[in-house]
Amino acid sequence: MKNKTGRYSVYIRPIQIAFDLLIINLLVLICMRSAMNNIGYHSIVSVFWLIISYYTGYYEVYRYTKEVEIFGKLLKQFFFTSLITFAYAGYMYKQVNTQEVGWYIFSSFVLVALLKYSIYIFLKKYRLLYGGNFRNVVIVGNGKSAEELEHFFNNNLDYGYHLIQIFNLKTNKKEELEACKNFVVAHKIDEIYASLHSLSNNEIDDLIHFADNNLKTIKFLPDSKNTFLRNLAVEYYDYLPIISLRTIPLDVAVNKRLKRIFDIVFSLVVILGILSWITPIIAILIRLESKGPVIFKQKRNGLNYEEFYCYKFRSMHLNPYADLEQVQKNDPRITKIGKILRKTSIDELPQFLNVLLGVMSVVGPRPHMVSHTEIYAKSVDKFMVRHFIQPGITGLAQINGFRGEVETETDIINRVKYDIFYLENWTLLLDIKIVFTTILNTIKGEKKAY
Template sequence: MKNKAGRYSIYIRPILIFLDLLIVNLLVLLCMRSAMSNFGYHTILSVFWLVISYYSGYYEVYRFTKGIEIFGKLLKQFFFISLITFAYVGYKYKYVTTDEVGYYIFCSFSLVGLVKFSIFILLKKYRLLYGGNYRNVIIIGHGKSVDELKDFFTNNPDYGYNLCYIFDLKENKKTELINSNQYVIENRIDEIYASINTLSNKEINDLIFFADNNLKTVKFLPDNKNTFLRNLAVEYYDYIPIISLRTIPLDKEVNKRLKRFFDVLFSLSIIIFILSWLTPIIALLIKMESKGPVFFKQKRNGLNYEEFYCYKFRSMYLNPIADLEQVQKNDPRITRIGKLIRKTSIDELPQFFNVLIGDMSVVGPRPHMVSHTEMYAKSVDKFMVRHFIKPGITGLAQTNGFRGEVETEKDIINRVKYDIFYLENWSLLLDIKIIFATVINAIKGEKKAY
């Protein structure tokens, strides 16, 4: 049988469910009028809590789940609970005020969130300090992905993975596979990770058969072509399964509208509260130092490769190669005020007008000059994928050190990788996280902000 030592989720989830139900029901009595604390409402609240959590995956939190994902699940859960509570109050207890319901939702959200994050963090500390709640794992195969996974297991003990052995299959492949099966059984291994590029189709099927029949979990590392790095989606045409190689959350109308609403709201806030008074000051400083317009506009490629004018505060002397050559370190074309506003990214602020009119988004892949886009489209694999969504003022690549001048081929390749990850994994919470990271980087100053 499968070893369950160190796997406590069978106890943790029921305990969490009990604590959550206890909190949301007890706070009804403490935060709202006693009339609300009746059998009918407590039953409705408890049933809906369980149903919503089941369909939203609220309790599907694993050792590799990120904190921001947990926060997203928390927001989703309480969004629906808020709707149910307001609907029930409006239908049956019209004298209960909105403030009372809001206070109840706030207290419930805060306390349930505190419990959820506390247990998540305590489990990480428990694994790190005492070596408990761990899973014994092995890796089968060799290659870059195997080396990266080995480093991940070694460098992140708080995730609770104990790497016991690596069967690299470099010598006698058949014998090593047989030995790996014996090792799994004799050493009570929980999970098997296999490089799909190292195994044949038959060997993959044999491994799956072995894992299924011995109640072991088997997971595969992607091949060299990165096919399995994609968000594969299965659709059915009648009864025929069709695999799509890429899912884009922003293709869904509800996500598209949510992002657009956020963009308009955020850009209006920046324009009204910052640009309204900052623009005259920056304009005066630009005009005092050099001749030319306050704003600089440049053609860029946006959604579906369509061209649009991207606006900035002018940071350079007028020159004939502004649309051809990217700015370099100690570029003589940059003015003194230009150095300051580029260093702090103030020169990018007029792009909030681009966001407001719909050419850009607050967060997304950074648009390149048209001449550079044409060049990269020919030389960089998957570069054009970036144009499936609107370009952004800031992006995931920029917050991970790939902003500004493209000095090496590695810079543009990594930029594209981050951009593709973003468009395949978009969420509003990810946008907010990127915005905060951008602000922090601007305050600290970045190496390539010139």
């Protein structure tokens, strides 16, 4: 018998809401029997749970939602729920056992999180093993984006997309588009992915009209991977819609402050906990092997393309090419102690001083030396976009294999791609994930750490 295409998905969210409400209400009986076991609190926590979830998008979890995004939604939901709980307790009771309330919030968070992730993982396994809860899709058009989407659908079956047909529009476009429409209706296709690279404005309008009138979801692929369109923002001037190229979360004041607090706390921990005692040891080892300063400083471009001095432990012999040539594998300029420093990334530790001074961040696009920045600005499309935010000690590009020497043009193009994705999709949880991944990669050892 042929599997259904996820028609019971509509019941998943109501079931999860019911179980969440059951958990947070039952735990009141278990954890807070002496204080808040009354109909008033049960009613208030249930109503506010639903209101908060609506405004935070707590239940807006889709097959393409990442695990870290789910965790972020959990944190938001329980932050506001905790505020309501403590506010109610403080208003209704003169003396409240904060240990009871804290245990209630913690146990609720753990159980609700287990439920949410269990459903998420179960659906992934269900799609992968049994072919259920899937969407039938077609791709219309050709180009780099269409090829990459085809590869994604074929290699990520747990997302629940079945690629049924590709209409590449390379022969007779008009006939293929008509055949596509007939195919979509006849084979009960759920979603159409159309490449803007292959379609005219009239053809796009025609496909939208067809999808709307046949209750099909239509999504569009950008003209090229190099357009980097990730977060188009629609604003309204009176009733006129205006589309901005991108939104940058770190332009929002509260996000900027949050990231700065994280930077200050993390850099102080590293400076006081590691740099304070390791610097004298490194200084002695560096000076024993070669003459010159312990700290190497180099001009680099940061936020808004402004120049600043980036600090590192000196890992090379003094040479006139330090500001002009990137370090290469087996570079004769690198000292013996320098090889160890670079391999373990200890040479980067003084950059936490840059972070504390506010010219760098713990996470962000890696800054390049000024001479290379000028070259890349002219030769690499969208390179300058990286300078909309502060540079970082580590970044999304670095944990994805694009750190160190730029050996080919593909290296710098991919680095820019990841940097732009980061600045358009920043969250504090993404920063934390990048930091932990960087630490793990350093412990395991990286191929390009030289």
